[in-house]
Amino acid sequence: MAKEKKLVKSITSRDEDFAQWYTDVVREAELCDYSAVKGCLNYLPNGYAIWELISNDLDKRFKETGVENVYLPLLIPEHLLEKEADHIEGFAPEVAWVTHGGMERLEERLCIRPTSETMFCDLWSKTVKSYRDLPKVWNQWNSVLRWEKTTRPFLRSREFLWQEGHTIHATYEEAEERTIQMLHVYEDCYKETLAIPFVSGRKAEHEKFAGAEDTYTIEALMHDGKALQSATSHFFGSKFPDAFDIKYIDKDGDMKSVYETSWGWSTRSIGAIIMVHGDDDGLVLPPHVAPTEVMVIPIAQHKEGVLDKANALYDELKKAGYRVKIDDSDKSTGWKFAEQEINGIPTRIEIGPKDIENGTVVVCRRDNREKTTVKMEDVTKELRNILETMQQDMYDRAKEFLDGHIDTATTMDEMVEKFKANRGFVKACWCGDPECEGEVKYATGGASTRCLIEDEEFIDDKCIWCGKPATKMAYWGKSY
Amino acid sequence: MAKEKKLVKSITSRDEDFAQWYTDVVREAELCDYSAVKGCLNYLPNGYAIWELISNDLDKRFKETGVENVYLPLLIPEHLLEKEADHIEGFAPEVAWVTHGGMERLEERLCIRPTSETMFCDLWSKTVKSYRDLPKVWNQWNSVLRWEKTTRPFLRSREFLWQEGHTIHATYEEAEERTIQMLHVYEDCYKETLAIPFVSGRKAEHEKFAGAEDTYTIEALMHDGKALQSATSHFFGSKFPDAFDIKYIDKDGDMKSVYETSWGWSTRSIGAIIMVHGDDDGLVLPPHVAPTEVMVIPIAQHKEGVLDKANALYDELKKAGYRVKIDDSDKSTGWKFAEQEINGIPTRIEIGPKDIENGTVVVCRRDNREKTTVKMEDVTKELRNILETMQQDMYDRAKEFLDGHIDTATTMDEMVEKFKANRGFVKACWCGDPECEGEVKYATGGASTRCLIEDEEFIDDKCIWCGKPATKMAYWGKSY
Numbered sequence: 001m002a003k004e005k006k007l008v009k010s011i012t013s014r015d016e017d018f019a020q021w022y023t024d025v026v027r028e029a030e031l032c033d034y035s036a037v038k039g040c041l042n043y044l045p046n047g048y049a050i051w052e053l054i055s056n057d058l059d060k061r062f063k064e065t066g067v068e069n070v071y072l073p074l075l076i077p078e079h080l081l082e083k084e085a086d087h088i089e090g091f092a093p094e095v096a097w098v099t100h101g102g103m104e105r106l107e108e109r110l111c112i113r114p115t116s117e118t119m120f121c122d123l124w125s126k127t128v129k130s131y132r133d134l135p136k137v138w139n140q141w142n143s144v145l146r147w148e149k150t151t152r153p154f155l156r157s158r159e160f161l162w163q164e165g166h167t168i169h170a171t172y173e174e175a176e177e178r179t180i181q182m183l184h185v186y187e188d189c190y191k192e193t194l195a196i197p198f199v200s201g202r203k204a205e206h207e208k209f210a211g212a213e214d215t216y217t218i219e220a221l222m223h224d225g226k227a228l229q230s231a232t233s234h235f236f237g238s239k240f241p242d243a244f245d246i247k248y249i250d251k252d253g254d255m256k257s258v259y260e261t262s263w264g265w266s267t268r269s270i271g272a273i274i275m276v277h278g279d280d281d282g283l284v285l286p287p288h289v290a291p292t293e294v295m296v297i298p299i300a301q302h303k304e305g306v307l308d309k310a311n312a313l314y315d316e317l318k319k320a321g322y323r324v325k326i327d328d329s330d331k332s333t334g335w336k337f338a339e340q341e342i343n344g345i346p347t348r349i350e351i352g353p354k355d356i357e358n359g360t361v362v363v364c365r366r367d368n369r370e371k372t373t374v375k376m377e378d379v380t381k382e383l384r385n386i387l388e389t390m391q392q393d394m395y396d397r398a399k400e401f402l403d404g405h406i407d408t409a410t411t412m413d414e415m416v417e418k419f420k421a422n423r424g425f426v427k428a429c430w431c432g433d434p435e436c437e438g439e440v441k442y443a444t445g446g447a448s449t450r451c452l453i454e455d456e457e458f459i460d461d462k463c464i465w466c467g468k469p470a471t472k473m474a475y476w477g478k479s480y
Numbered sequence: 481m482a483k484e485k486k487l488v489k490s491i492t493s494r495d496e497d498f499a500q501w502y503t504d505v506v507r508e509a510e511l512c513d514y515s516a517v518k519g520c521l522n523y524l525p526n527g528y529a530i531w532e533l534i535s536n537d538l539d540k541r542f543k544e545t546g547v548e549n550v551y552l553p554l555l556i557p558e559h560l561l562e563k564e565a566d567h568i569e570g571f572a573p574e575v576a577w578v579t580h581g582g583m584e585r586l587e588e589r590l591c592i593r594p595t596s597e598t599m600f601c602d603l604w605s606k607t608v609k610s611y612r613d614l615p616k617v618w619n620q621w622n623s624v625l626r627w628e629k630t631t632r633p634f635l636r637s638r639e640f641l642w643q644e645g646h647t648i649h650a651t652y653e654e655a656e657e658r659t660i661q662m663l664h665v666y667e668d669c670y671k672e673t674l675a676i677p678f679v680s681g682r683k684a685e686h687e688k689f690a691g692a693e694d695t696y697t698i699e700a701l702m703h704d705g706k707a708l709q710s711a712t713s714h715f716f717g718s719k720f721p722d723a724f725d726i727k728y729i730d731k732d733g734d735m736k737s738v739y740e741t742s743w744g745w746s747t748r749s750i751g752a753i754i755m756v757h758g759d760d761d762g763l764v765l766p767p768h769v770a771p772t773e774v775m776v777i778p779i780a781q782h783k784e785g786v787l788d789k790a791n792a793l794y795d796e797l798k799k800a801g802y803r804v805k806i807d808d809s810d811k812s813t814g815w816k817f818a819e820q821e822i823n824g825i826p827t828r829i830e831i832g833p834k835d836i837e838n839g840t841v842v843v844c845r846r847d848n849r850e851k852t853t854v855k856m857e858d859v860t861k862e863l864r865n866i867l868e869t870m871q872q873d874m875y876d877r878a879k880e881f882l883d884g885h886i887d888t889a890t891t892m893d894e895m896v897e898k899f900k901a902n903r904g905f906v907k908a909c910w911c912g913d914p915e916c917e918g919e920v921k922y923a924t925g926g927a928s929t930r931c932l933i934e935d936e937e938f939i940d941d942k943c944i945w946c947g948k949p950a951t952k953m954a955y956w957g958k959s960y
Contacts (some may be wrong), residue, residue: 036602037555037590045548045618052549068525069532074554074592074623074639075517075576093582096555098592100577101638102627110517112554112578112592122516138525142623143554147582158581159554 011342014280018224025274026153028342029283039151039158043267046343047154049291050270051161055141057193057288058163058265061185062139067165070138072119075110080118084243087117090210094146096158112145117211117236117262120166121244124258131170131250134258137178139165154271155228155480162266168241168258170248175259179235182263183216186231194269195286195395196220196276197402198230199425199475201451206434209262213237219450219475221402222275225423227450227477230272236260271480276398277367283344284367286394287387294363294383295340296326299333299352310351313361313379320380341366346390347383365390367397406475410460412443415476419444425477427453429470431463439465440476449474491822494760498704505754506633508822509763519631519638523747526823527634529771530750531641535621537673537768538643538745541665542619547645550618552599555590560598564723567597570690574626576638592625597691597716597742600646601724604738611650611730614738617658619645634751635708635960642746648721648738650728655739659715662743663696666711674749675766675875676700676756677882678710679905679955681931686914689742693717699930699955701882702755705903707930707957710752716740751960756878757847763824764847766874767867774843774863775820776806779813779832790831793841793859800860821846826870827863845870847877886955890940892923895956899924905957907933909950911943919945920956929954 010028012020026032031047034040043051059069075098082088095111113119124136145159165182169175183200190196203215212234219227238257247255277284287293294317298310307328317324325345327336340348350362361379363372363386374382405424409415418426430436430449441448453473463470490508492500506512511527514520523531539549555578562568575591593599604616621643631637645662649655663680670676683695692714699707718737727735757764767773774797778790787808797804805825807816820828830842841859843852843866854862885904889895898906910916910929921928933953943950 035553035599036557036560037553040553040555042553042599042603043551045550048550049548051551068529070525070528071523071531071623071641073515073517073520073522074625075520077516080516095582096578096590097580098576099579102574102576110576119515119522123522143551145554161551 011280011282014223014278021278021280022271022275023153025278025282025342029344031270031274031283032153034153037158039148041153041157041159043161046291047270050273050285050289051267053289053291054189054193054269055163058185058189059141061189062163062165065137065181065185067137067139069140071140071142072116072123074113074142076113076116076118078109078111080122081111083118083121084211084240087211087240091115091146094148096145096147113142114144114146115262115264116140116144116164117166117240117260118244121241121246121260124168124241125244125246128168128246128248128258130248134248135167135169135174135178137165137167139163152271154267154274160266160268162264165261165263167261168246169261170250170256170258172237172259175237175261176235179214179216179233179261179263182261183218183233186218186233186263186265189265190218190220190230190269191395193286193288194273195288195391195398196230196272197395197399199402199406199451201453201475203232203451204434204437204449204472204474205432206437207449209234211236211240212262213239217451219425219477219479220272220276221405221424221477222272222480223278223401224275225405225478227425227479228268228272228275229450229479230269231263231265233263234261236262277394278344281338282342284394285344285346287346287391290344290346291323292325292343292345293323293347293387294325295336295345295348296324297333297336297340297348297350298326298328299350299355301328303353305356306351306353309356313349313351313376316380317383322380322383346387349379349383367394408459409464410462412440412464415440415447415464416444419447419478423478425450425475427459427473428464428476429458429460429462429473431466431468432471433463433466436463436465444476444478446478447476448479450477450479451475491760491762494703494758501758501760502751502755503633505758505762505822509824511750511754511763512633514633517638519628521633521637521639523641526771527750530753530765530769531747533769533771534669534673534749535643538665538669539621541669542643542645545617545661545665547617547619549620551620551622552596552603554593554622556593556596556598558589558591560602561591563598563601564691564720567691567720571595571626574628576625576627593622594624594626595742595744596620596624596644597646597720597740598724601721601726601740604648604721605724605726608648608726608728608738611728614728615647615649615654615658617645617647619643632751634747634754640746640748642744645741645743647741648726649741650730650736650738652717652739655717655741656715659694659696659713659741659743662741663698663713666698666713666743666745669745670698670700670710670749671875673766673768674753675768675871675878676710676752677875677879679882679886679931681933681955683712683931684914684917684929684952684954685912687929689714691716691720692742693719697931699905699957699959700752700756701885701904701957702752702960703758703881704755705885705958707905707959708748708752708755709930709959710749711743711745713743714741716742757874758824761818762822764874765824765826767826767871770824770826771803772805772823772825773803773827773867774805775816775825775828776804777813777816777820777828777830778806778808779830779835781808783833785836786831786833789836793829793831793856796860797863802860802863826867829859829863847874888939889944890942892920892944895920895927895944896924899927899958903958905930905955907939907953908944908956909938909940909942909953911946911948912951913943913946916943916945924956924958926958927956928959930957930959931955
């Protein structure tokens with residue numbers, strides 16, 4: 001009992017100290033931990049398996065839109081990184097430099113990629129010649145490195161896993177369309193697979209990716225009321241590829257510029273899952289990204305026949321295609337329950353002597369603890385329904401939370417008040433000047449524009465700070 | 481016609497200049513090319529898609545044996561790399577060093593991982609405490625970097641993609657068993673998926689991995705008679721983990737050492753596919769690793785109904801689960817055929833007005849050009865049979881080639897003669913002294929021991945070089 005108490009107590013209450021709760025969940029669910037290299041993570045089996053499910057799901061969605069996967073080098077020569085002025089300005093302060101290879105000092109420094117626009121553009125500048133070579137719709141799954149000063153598991157680390165898609169197109173319109181298309185792919189995956197709702201849209205001018213003409217973002221709301229920038233899609237126009245001199249001969253014989261996009265989704269999404277769905281007992285995984293969908297837990301397993309039946313059930317579920325595990329260890333039942341709950345496994349099946357006698361089992365959902373008694377012969381069918389219902393319920397609850405945390409403000413008093421009380425997002429109008437945004441940020445203790453709202457009527461005609469005519473309406477929020 | 485001639489002519493004959501043929505195939509099939517960073521490759525869509533199929537296949541096999549995937553950092557602190565003496569001696573000359581992060585000089589240099597034994601051991605030294613924590617059977621898919629002087633696409637490059645499995649176990653026997661088990665997994669994948677036969681076994685003492693007690697290798701025979709070390713599995717005993725002070729408390733309360741293994745398979749395997757199966761017209765992919773299994777090519781596609789029928793067939797094949805493409809571009813039919821052949825796509829389906837009239841199509845195999853007329857309604861079933869037969873035939877042909885290139889020698893005259901005439905592998909006995917091996921290598925123009933033969937009776941009782949008692953029999957061969 002002492003051990004069991006410890007297991008449950010090891011997670012701080014979510015409402016008491018959200019940051020500590022997050023750290024506790026990451027540690028207790030054994031998702032990742034810090035390595036011997038400052039700011040770099042070890043992604044442990046429980047954490048990496050979630051990433052495998054997310055990336056398989058995303059990769060399938062990518063391929064349905066015609067994306068091809070490639071792999072370009074980890075190292076970028078300094079002169080390439082410098083080709084586009086805004087880009088180098090944005091990334092120079094946070095790259096790691098390789099200066100020696102083997103026993104020799106290199107003639108030119110190489111940085112470890114913080115992102116690969118420069119490498120894709122360099123390759124295309126050498127290989128794209130005619131309209132026949134367009135479009136290129138490429139993606140790579142890899143890790144990138146950014147020398148961050150403060151780091152947090154999944155949310156910000158020096159090296160992190162992601163995918164970076166890069167495309168070039170013959171026309172402005174086609175590239176713009178691809179930028180939006182990939183934003184939609186991300187939106188679908190967040191909604192359908194991660195059960196996470198969001199607001200989304202264009203970033204304000206000064207929040208754009210280094211070198212981009214437009215950046216679109218997905219902003220999800222964490223349980224503590226802070227926003228997490230969860231995936232981004234960038235439109236570069238032709239400025240970036242022009243810097244690399246990528247030109248093609250069109251059907252009409254003219255030499256033309258190409259138009260570029262890039263888009264990325266990282267392991268930060270695992271942080272979003274934790275902070276949207278988790279509770280005081282630990283992780284709660286949406287079934288679609290749960291490496292184990294169901295844990296079979298025999299009750300009173302020392303009694304004759306229990307382990308046999310439990311194992312038969314395990315085999316049956318496995319055969320039916322479930323991601324299933326069985327805990328037939330010599331731990332106590334309470335301990336097994338606590339572990340399954342901490343690890344966020346969506347369901348457990350309890351099977352004991354009484355169940356066997358009745359020809360039933362008990363399925364217990366992780367999210368709301370709801371227990372359903374299911375006939376043994378119906379389990380393989382019923383469990384799928386329970387998991388799908390749970391997936392939908394988790395989305396609905398998160399959506400309700402999000403909707404309940406979107407407010408509006410037309411005065412600074414209102415704005416300040418709302419960020420004190422309810423947190424979440426506040427819709428407010430703005431003149432577009434970054435200085436006004438800075439003032440709002442200071443006054444609210446951290447709220448800035450998360451994304452612009454471009455398909456709704458303005459709620460006011462004045463900037464919430466300076467009172468000059470509003471040119472933009474935005475979701476404002478505090479963010480990770 | 482001029483263009484078509486050029487396409488075919490662009491590949492050098494395999495028997496005329498094998499090295500140039502290899503380079504031509506890699507380039508013309510657009511598998512990879514050199515990047516802006518010396519010795520580092522761009523893996524292009526055609527090449528990377530092969531790697532995706534190989535890695536999916538391998539990953540599935542790994543998981544069936546209980547392997548869990550993880551991801552550990554790219555960077556290794558210098559003091560960790562230095563912990564095991566043989567290991568640092570082996571790798572120090574070929575690692576790249578990061579000395580600056582952002583704008584600051586680092587206090588300790590970090591190397592880009594050449595392999596990750598040190599990082600796994602460091603993690604385990606902090607987390608493994610009891611027999612309950614064992615075994616750890618982990619793997620990661622990543623890239624590693626070794627500062628090679630001479631490089632060749634897929635065969636040797638500074639950065640390459642691979643998987644590295646790392647395990648620790650409570651006993652010597654269990655670790656040794658895992659080493660062999662993973663060798664067998666590799667053997668099965670080479671045989672069943674890549675259609676490549678091989679010889680395999682333990683490496684001679686001085687050919688072992690830096691820090692290992694035993695290295696097992698798979699050696700496949702390329703068409704030019706040279707061997708390619710194709711995958712390796714290492715047994716470390718407890719020396720390596722002891723250097724990192726990984727100890728566990730056993731059931732009996734005693735503090736004990738753990739036993740370690742590691743095993744790796746890289747994109748070099750794509751080089752093996754090219755050099756075992758390719759021919760003068762380009763790449764020939766075994767169906768199991770072909771990103772496109774079948775290319776539908778409409779004949780006389782300007783004629784009414786042809787494109788409709790061809791597209792309907794494409795849809796049907798896609799629905800039936802084939803990896804299928806259709807070439808309905810405005811290129812000539814001959815050009816389309818040549819492209820399909822260069823790219824190694826295992827089959828093409830020719831469908832023209834006459835076929836449509838007869839309710840049939842023609843399936844043409846890439847490996848032997850065999851054409852089969854198949855009834856339209858049987859295509860989805862018959863094509864699978866044709867592909868499976870082709871896969872088996874490709875293995876059988878490669879096996880026949882391998883068997884025809886294994887010889888024996890008991891004198892140096894014989895040995896020299898056989899490496900002049902037939903090449904391939906020669907079985908010969910040896911005292912085990914690396915100096916004798918060096919002499920044989922010099923006399924034969926490059927043949928060394930590829931792996932030891934431990935389950936056959938010795939063909940001689942003397943070392944082929946010095947005449948002293950033989951302690952080992954080995955496959956000798958020239959190698960990449």
